[in-house]
Amino acid sequence: MSRPILDKIVSNKQLQKKSLAVLLDPDKVELNSFETFLYACAENRVDYFLVGGSLITKNIMGEMIVVIRQKTNIPVIIFPGNSLHIEPTADAILLLSLISGRNPDYLIGQHVIAAPLLKQSGLEILSTGYMLIDSGRQTTVSYISNTTPIPHDKADIAVCTAMAGEMLGQKLIYLDGGSGAMYPVSPKMIEKVSKNVSLPLIVGGGINSPEKATAALEAGADIIVIGNAFEKNPALLSEIAEAVQTFNLSIA
Numbered sequence: 001m002s003r004p005i006l007d008k009i010v011s012n013k014q015l016q017k018k019s020l021a022v023l024l025d026p027d028k029v030e031l032n033s034f035e036t037f038l039y040a041c042a043e044n045r046v047d048y049f050l051v052g053g054s055l056i057t058k059n060i061m062g063e064m065i066v067v068i069r070q071k072t073n074i075p076v077i078i079f080p081g082n083s084l085h086i087e088p089t090a091d092a093i094l095l096l097s098l099i100s101g102r103n104p105d106y107l108i109g110q111h112v113i114a115a116p117l118l119k120q121s122g123l124e125i126l127s128t129g130y131m132l133i134d135s136g137r138q139t140t141v142s143y144i145s146n147t148t149p150i151p152h153d154k155a156d157i158a159v160c161t162a163m164a165g166e167m168l169g170q171k172l173i174y175l176d177g178g179s180g181a182m183y184p185v186s187p188k189m190i191e192k193v194s195k196n197v198s199l200p201l202i203v204g205g206g207i208n209s210p211e212k213a214t215a216a217l218e219a220g221a222d223i224i225v226i227g228n229a230f231e232k233n234p235a236l237l238s239e240i241a242e243a244v245q246t247f248n249l250s251i252a
């Protein structure tokens, strides 16, 4: 089975090339300003769009993807909160197993429900060990999933969880402080996890400045995900994209 997106992520990791993913929340997208933002993403060489949310009340993922395809060539990856969040017109889906939690529904239950639809969808499946890290306050995802995040300063728990995810056959690890996190996953935790697993590492939650983006990349994140910061201030996009490109030039 072809898996172009995963292959690209793995080869970028081998080349030490970092990527920027923009989280588009269907409930927060303003269709008026959406097109302008999409052009800015293309101009600033955004690598991926993640589309999704813990709780989605508007059924507009399909429409959003039509507009994204008209304005950009950036791949679209669904970032689902549950088994209802499947949109076959995307390129891929992060099939998250919430391995930091102990809620069987988010470890395997939703996946059993979704499996036949996912198979029919033709979406590229990106099997992802999804880890929530405490970030100063309860986030939507920890509330909705009814799981306790890994304590912010317990890097060893994060390392062992990521190692177990890798041994269980996950293809990516996602360290998430949760959308709108008060502070991002610590560079120390990112560094320890990246040294102990060889899977590509996605890091998100609370990255809202070029400095925090660079700190995550230096610590070993392969893909950084940013949502809230761009919703609040779209002008930050060029600054953070520049930080990613500067990092990539520094290792080229």
Ligand SMILES: CC(C)=CCC/C(C)=C/CC/C(C)=C/CC/C(C)=C/COP(=O)(O)OP(=O)(O)O
Pocket: 025, 052, 053, 054, 055, 079, 080, 081, 082, 083, 084, 085, 086, 095, 096, 097, 098, 105, 106, 107, 110, 111, 112, 114, 130, 139, 140, 141, 144, 145, 178, 179, 180
């Ligand atoms: C089987 C399928 C199709 C999916 C698996 C679903 C699982 C296990 C999800 C893990 C738990 C979860 C609820 C993840 C949601 C992650 C996500 C899309 C976060 C985006 O941020 P929000 O949590 O929506 O933050 P805001 O409060 O800022 O909107």
Ligand SMILES: O=P(O)(O)OC[C@@H](O)CO
Pocket: 023, 176, 177, 178, 179, 180, 181, 203, 204, 205, 206, 207, 225, 226, 227, 228, 229
């Ligand atoms: O919205 P922010 O805080 O950038 O978080 C992005 C993403 O990692 C959330 O799941």
Ligand SMILES: [Mg+2]
Pocket: 025, 027, 052, 053, 054, 055, 140, 179
């Ligand atoms: Mg949301």
